[in-house]
Amino acid sequence: MVKKVRIIVAVILIAVFGYIAWTSFGxxxxxxxxxxxxxxxxxxxxxxxxxxxxHSEIDPSTGELKFTLREENTQDILNVIYTGGPxxxxxxxxxxxxxxxxxxxxxxxxxxxxxxCPSKYQGMDYEEGHGDGV
Amino acid sequence: MPYIxxxxxxxxxxxxxxxxxxxxxxxxxxxxxxxxxxxxxxxxLISVLAFGFALYNSIAYLKTNEIKYDFRSASSVELxxxxxxxxxxSGAVFAKAAWGAYWNWDPRQTSIFILILIYGAxxxxxxxxxxxxxxxxxxxxxxxxxxxxxxxLVFIVPRIYPSLHPEDTIVGSxxxxxxxxxxxxIFWISMVCFAIMFYWLYSLQSRIELIVRKRLKEI
Numbered sequence: 001m002v003k004k005v006r007i008i009v010a011v012i013l014i015a016v017f018g019y020i021a022w023t024s025f026g027x028x029x030x031x032x033x034x035x036x037x038x039x040x041x042x043x044x045x046x047x048x049x050x051x052x053x054x055h056s057e058i059d060p061s062t063g064e065l066k067f068t069l070r071e072e073n074t075q076d077i078l079n080v081i082y083t084g085g086p087x088x089x090x091x092x093x094x095x096x097x098x099x100x101x102x103x104x105x106x107x108x109x110x111x112x113x114x115x116x117c118p119s120k121y122q123g124m125d126y127e128e129g130h131g132d133g134v
Numbered sequence: 135m136p137y138i139x140x141x142x143x144x145x146x147x148x149x150x151x152x153x154x155x156x157x158x159x160x161x162x163x164x165x166x167x168x169x170x171x172x173x174x175x176x177x178x179l180i181s182v183l184a185f186g187f188a189l190y191n192s193i194a195y196l197k198t199n200e201i202k203y204d205f206r207s208a209s210s211v212e213l214x215x216x217x218x219x220x221x222x223x224s225g226a227v228f229a230k231a232a233w234g235a236y237w238n239w240d241p242r243q244t245s246i247f248i249l250i251l252i253y254g255a256x257x258x259x260x261x262x263x264x265x266x267x268x269x270x271x272x273x274x275x276x277x278x279x280x281x282x283x284x285x286x287l288v289f290i291v292p293r294i295y296p297s298l299h300p301e302d303t304i305v306g307s308x309x310x311x312x313x314x315x316x317x318x319x320i321f322w323i324s325m326v327c328f329a330i331m332f333y334w335l336y337s338l339q340s341r342i343e344l345i346v347r348k349r350l351k352e353i
Contacts, residue, residue: 010278018282030295031239046238048296072296088234093163098238098298114233119300121160121171121321122314 032098035069035076039103047071047078047108048098056091069097084111091115135334143330150324153316160317167231170224172320175304176328178221178246182288184214184332185253189281192274202344204270207277209339211256213332218250233298242299245287252280 032048033041049069056067065082080099091097094115101110154172161168187210195203225243226236237243256276263269292299304321306312313321 014279014282017279018286021283021286029241029244029291030297031244032296048298090163096296096298098233100238112235114235114238114298116298117161117163117232117300119303121168121300121303121312121317 034074035071035078036074038078038108041103044100044102046098046100048096049078051092051094051097052077054092056087058087069099072096078108079106080108080110082110082113084113088113088115090117093118095119135330135337139330140334143327143334146323147327147331150320150327153320154324157316157320160321164232167228170228172324174221174224174228175321176325177217177224178288179325180328180332181214181217181221181249182284183329184210184217184336185281185284187336188214188256188277192277195270195274196278199267201266201270201347202340204274205343205347206336206340207274208257208260209336209343211253211277212339213335215250215253215257217328217332218246218253222246222250229298238298240299241295241297242292245291249284249287252283256280 031046033045035047035049038045038047047069049071052068052070056065058065065087067080067082069078069080070076071078080101082099091113095118096116098114098116099108099110100112100114101108103109150172154169159166159168160171188207191203191207191210194200195207222243225246229238229240229243230236233240256273259276260269260273263272293301302312304312311318
């Protein structure tokens with residue numbers, strides 16, 4: 001009987017601990033804010049989204065890179081200007097792009113970009129469309 | 135561990151290291167930097183195995199009160215932390231090459247950082263208790279509670295928050311295997327090698343701790 005009670009208490013404790021872990025970590029787990037928050041914030045933030053139409057252009061006078069990001073969940077659109085230098089490698093192929101910067105005068109000014117590569121780890125064969133499927 | 139396993143490990147680990155460098159890189163767009171995949175992912179997953187060993191041994195200790203399970207649990211946590219740190223460092227190097235920054239608190243980076251803190255606290259707890267039985271039972275309870283966070287931090291967090299870390303690389307969302315061809319062969323042999331290496335270190339470390347305890351009692 002005592003043993004049974006102990007096991008029940010242990011299971012309850014573990015459940016409570018798991019619930020606290022689940023809920024309290026929540027927001028702190030991601031450094032990325034959504035576009036709506038980025039517009040209101042005056043601090044440096046990180047936003048994550050997909051490149052719209054695979055399109056970007058470089059301003060010939062300033063050398064700045066201009067492109068638009070779309071947020072996955074809300075479909076919200078954000079115009080970004082990247083001032084941190086040349087276009088990163090794999091920019092067009094990126095699954096997602098993270099821009100680190102600040103929203104100023106209707107545009108998100110970023111000085112650092114991070115790019116996410118597709119998660120296919122299947123060698124060169126896959127890319128050429130004839131994976132051997134072993 | 136059987137003697138012959140050490141030679142099998144030597145041969146297969148060498149084969150994995152050589153194959154990882156010779157065969158085409160696993161991720162075509164990233165090129166050669168993606169070869170670290172064969173070592174980074176097994177290190178991270180073996181840490182989960184190690185924390186699982188700590189859970190098992192902690193339950194065994196609470197059931198039997200045999201001190202050897204306590205030492206096995208401690209050895210598992212120490213090795214789990216070592217593999218976590220290997221995964222974090224190799225991941226940071228990989229992130230610099232693939233994303234453009236060593237560290238940006240991506241969900242996967244935050245979650246492994248918290249995991250290291252949680253299991254680091256286990257070692258701090260142990261070092262603070264002198265009484266052997268008290269230390270064993272308290273740290274067993276802690277190790278069981280700590281493991282509750284592992285599935286959440288390792289498998290769930292990176293999938294519910296947007297992340298730069300690739301997801302569903304090994305196992306797809308429908309449970310299907312994603313790797314094909316030589317990438318799959320090298321990866322799974324590497325996983326088995328990491329698991330054998332973990333078990334070898336684990337049995338050595340557990341025995342060392344028991345011997346140290348015996349010697350300390352003799353003094």
